[in-house]
Amino acid sequence: MNDVIALIEQLSRLAITPLLLSLVASATGIVLVRNWRLTLPILIAQYVLVGLLMARSIQPSLALIKLISGALVSFALSIAAQRADDMRAQRGESIAVERIRMVAWRSVPAQVLLRAVALLLVLTAAFGATTRFPLPGNARELHFAAYVLIACGLFIIATTPEALNIGIGLLMFISGVELGYIAVLxxxxxxxxxxxxxxxxxxxxxxxxxxxxxxxxx
Amino acid sequence: MISGSILVLLLPLLTALPAYVFRQRRSLEVLMGLLACGLVVGVLLLPYDRSNNLLIGTLDLGRPIEFLGVTLRMHAYDQIALSMIFLCAMILFALSWRTSQGRTFIPLGLCVLSIMSAGLMIRPFAYSGLLFVIAAALVAIMIQAEHIGERSTHGAMRYLILSTLALPAFLGAGYYFNQANASGLTEEAAAVLFDNASIFLGGGFVLLLGAFPLFTWTHLVANDAPPLTTAFIATVCSGTISFFYLALKQELSWFRNLDGNTYIVAVSLIMIVVGGALAWAQMSFSRLIASALSVDIGANLLMLNQHVHQSVEAVALNVVSLTLSLGAVAIGLAILRGKARDDDFAELMGAARTGTSARLAALAICAGGMSLSGLPGSIGFVTRWVQARTIASTDTELAVGLLVAFASVGIGFLRGVSALISEKPKSTPQAQSANPADVAKPPINEVAALNAPAPSAFEAMPTEAMPMTEVLSQEMPLAANEMGALNEPQPVVEPQPQVNVAETLAERIAPLAISLPVIISLAIFYFGMSPVIFTTMAASLSRLFSFYR
Structure with a gap:
């Protein structure tokens, strides 16, 4: 366990820009793709990034809680999503794996482009919020990360009807709130x-x- | 020495496990729920100000527990509030004996009770917000119950989302509160921080209570959740949050005079107006309950922001009366939902004629609905009267508006009950194409007769509940701003000019007089042309007698 904590501490000392870019990339991936076989692994990666960012402000052992809880949540969600897909497959409906294997390229641009344009606006708003409404404290980079997660989480909640995707948005929102609070206090x-x-x-x-x-x- | 707060938290949690094990045997499950709530109420009835010797050791209700920088302590006013909450939960658990509310209703209900109690007692208050979100996640599972299908999760998700959105509000309020209490700040700087904290906290409460007119949880939850679960959320969960609001007003002087007060009052007014405008026209019981809840949330928020002794009493009374009223409606609706595909008036037309249980269900809906609207003789009247009287002391027009909104809820229930007891239309093409609104005219006499047993069913409660609510309001003098007003520097009171009562009355009544013709004409239009109404009433009365002969 000590080795893991030491590893988190070392990774958290990495340059902030790659961490932030990775976080934005993960948020982008979750917003654009609505297939749980892709979004849940990205969510786990995002929890790792959030844990590393948190380790810059709090003890790495506490950041480990975030990693573990995130991994457990993603695991529980993947079991539920798999079971749901099994039931859909029995009814002959399209499931996540099929949608990855046989991508309907004709319909992809219409969906993804719209989300991409909206995401650009959301990310701009998050950046604007970081400068216009900065959170107290000096950790500006963490504030930006928090705003990105909150904004993308809210965007997913507002634009998707399925429980799983709304849930992923909700979890991103909670991560953003936690990151913002930890950076402040x-x-x-x-x-x-x-x-x-x-x-x-x-x-x-x-x-x-x-x-x-x-x-x-x- | 055992802390009272630990017992209040652990008893429901420990009983939730056997309740879950016995979830297939409803009687045992209900018994477990009643046992847990009964034990907690028993503990809470012990004297607060001295140690009590129990079999397991000495119990001190007010003993604080500290861990990880948080304190869990039951105050005297928490003791009364929790007694009422657990009593209400006990009533709802008892009502679930004969109608299935999902296998998780009692086990998760007990967990939610425990977590909400912790939220009420824990300090710093930011942790309360965190605990309420955890409770909301469990409530989402309760809302879903065994209800499956696409689009069936909207109610549960909406409740979960709104509660989660309150999280940053509570954390933000906690942060500003800490900063304001930091040493070295000038009084002005601290005041600004307290203002920020109060606005965040007010926003958090609005989100937790779902107190905004559009995109709130009331309609979706009333539609998706089992009826008693809706009642549980509206009474136990929202009741605990209301008591938490009062507790904060009691403890924090800056929150008592919060800046966000105006916004909260505006929000509550919108809730009352929207709920009242929609209630009378609803065509299904779930939507009607949702509109009634909107009015109730608005009225409750108004009470929470009134700085008088009666407002605390009204909040406490409302929790009890809403449990009984909504519980009665919910039990009736649960029975009727078992007989029909949904709870639309058109679908349930004539349902009360299909057997004894359906008649009792109609009776329960009628009694509960009339109590929700505050019909004299029901327990709801006690609450509505206190609410209207409290508001009328400061704003007569608002009080009239509140009464109109309650009346609108009553009209909605009249229409629903009249659909239940009217004859089912024959399945001819003409009858099928008939507008259900045309058929569901409210026969006033039938409803009045149906409601006759209601006062006797409810008459025991006001006398039982009143002393408790009075004690609560006495335990929270600061929340009512009475002692607070004494402790704080008093503004110099200018001698008031003599008030001309006639002029004041005329001033107050003038807007009402303008709107009165509109209200009357709407009423005439609604009841369907005045010459017809008397014959309809006579026909309804004779039909009622033949129905119950």
Whole structure:
């Protein structure tokens, strides 16, 4: 465990720009792609990045809580999503794997381009918020990361109808809030509680994902 | 020495496990729920100001527990608030005995009770917001229950999203509160920070209570959730949040005089107006309940922001009366939903004629609905009267508006009940194409007769609840700003000029007099041309007698 904590500490000392760029890339990936087989691995990577960013402000052992809770949540969500896909496959509906193997290139530009344009606006708004409404404290880079996560999370929540995708947006929003708060006021209790919130919200979303996968019952 | 707060948290949590194990056996499950709530209420009834010897050790209700920089402590006013919350939960659990509300209703309900109680007692208050979000995640599972299908998760997701959005508000308020309390700040700088904190906190409460007219959880949850779960959220969850609001007003002087007050009052007015405008025209019970909840949330927020003794009493009374009223409506609706595909008035037309249980369900909906609208003789009247009286002391027009909104809810329930007890239209093409709104005219006499047993069913509660609410308002003098007003520097009171009562009344009544013809004409239009109404009423009365003969 000590080795893992030491590794997190070393990684958190990396230059901030690559970390921030990776975070923006992960948020972009989750916003643009609506296939859980791609978004959930990206979400895990995003939790790692958020953990590393948090380790710059709080003890690395506390940042590890974020990593572990994020991995557990993603694991729970992937089980629920797989089960939901199994049920869809039994009904002969298209599932995530098929959509990756046989991409419907004709419909992709219409969906992705619209989201990409909207995402550009959202990222601009996040950058503008960082400069126009800076959070207290000196860690500007963490504030930008927090604003990006919050804005992208809200964007996903507002634009998707499925429980799983809304849940992913909600988890991104919670990560952003945590990152913003930790950058302003590092606090052990709040970190632990937000880790717990992520876990329980993740379980609730997994439950709702399963319910969402069934055909409508009247 | 055992802390009272630990017992309040652990008893429901420990009982939730056997309740989950026995979820297939509803009687045992309900028994577990009742046992847990009963034990907690028993603990809470012990004297607060001295140690109590129990079998397991000495219990001190007010003993604080500290860990990770947070304090968990039950104050005297928390004790009363929690007693009421657990009593209400007990009533709802008991009502779920005969109608399935999903297998997770009682186990998760107990967990939610425990977490909400912790949220009420924990300080710093930022942690309360975190705990309320955890509770909301569990409530989302309760809302979903065994309800499956595409688009079936919207209610649960909406509730979860709104509660999660309150998270930064509570954290932000906590941050500004800490900064304002830091040493070395001038009084003006601290005041600015306290203002920021109060605005954040006000925003957090508005989100937690779902107190905005559009895109809130009320309609989706009332539609998707089992009826008693909706009642649980509206009473136990929102009630705890209301008591938390009062507790903060009691403890934090800056929150008592918050700047966001005006915004919260504006929000509550919008809720009342929108809820009142929509309620009478609704064509399904779930949407009607949602509109009634909008009015109730608005009225409750108004009470939370009134600085008088009665407002605390009204908030406490509302929790109890809403539990009984909404519980009665929910139990009736749960029975009727089992008989029909959905709860549209058109779908349920004539449902009360299909058996004894359906008649009782219609009776429960009628009694509960009339109580929700504050019909004299029901427990809801007690609450609505206190609310209207409190508001009328400062703003007569607003009080009239509130009463109109309550009346609108009542009209909505009249229409629903009249659809339930009217004859089911024969399945001829003409009957199928008939507009259900035309058929569902409210027969006033039938409803009045149906409502007759309601006061006797409810009459025990006001007398039981009143002392408790009075004690709560006495325990929260600062929330009502009475002692606060004494402690704080008093503004110099200018001698008031003599008030001409006639002029003041004329001034107050003038806007009402202008709007009165509009209201009357709307009423005449609604009840369907005045010459017809008397014959309809007579026909309804005779039909009622033949129905119950």
């Amino acid at each position: 590092p606090n052990v209790g709040v970190s632990v509680m937000i880790g717990l919130i992520s876990l329980i919200v993740g379980i609730a979303i997994a439950y709702l994902t399963l319910a969402d996968s069934e055909p409508l019952v009247l």
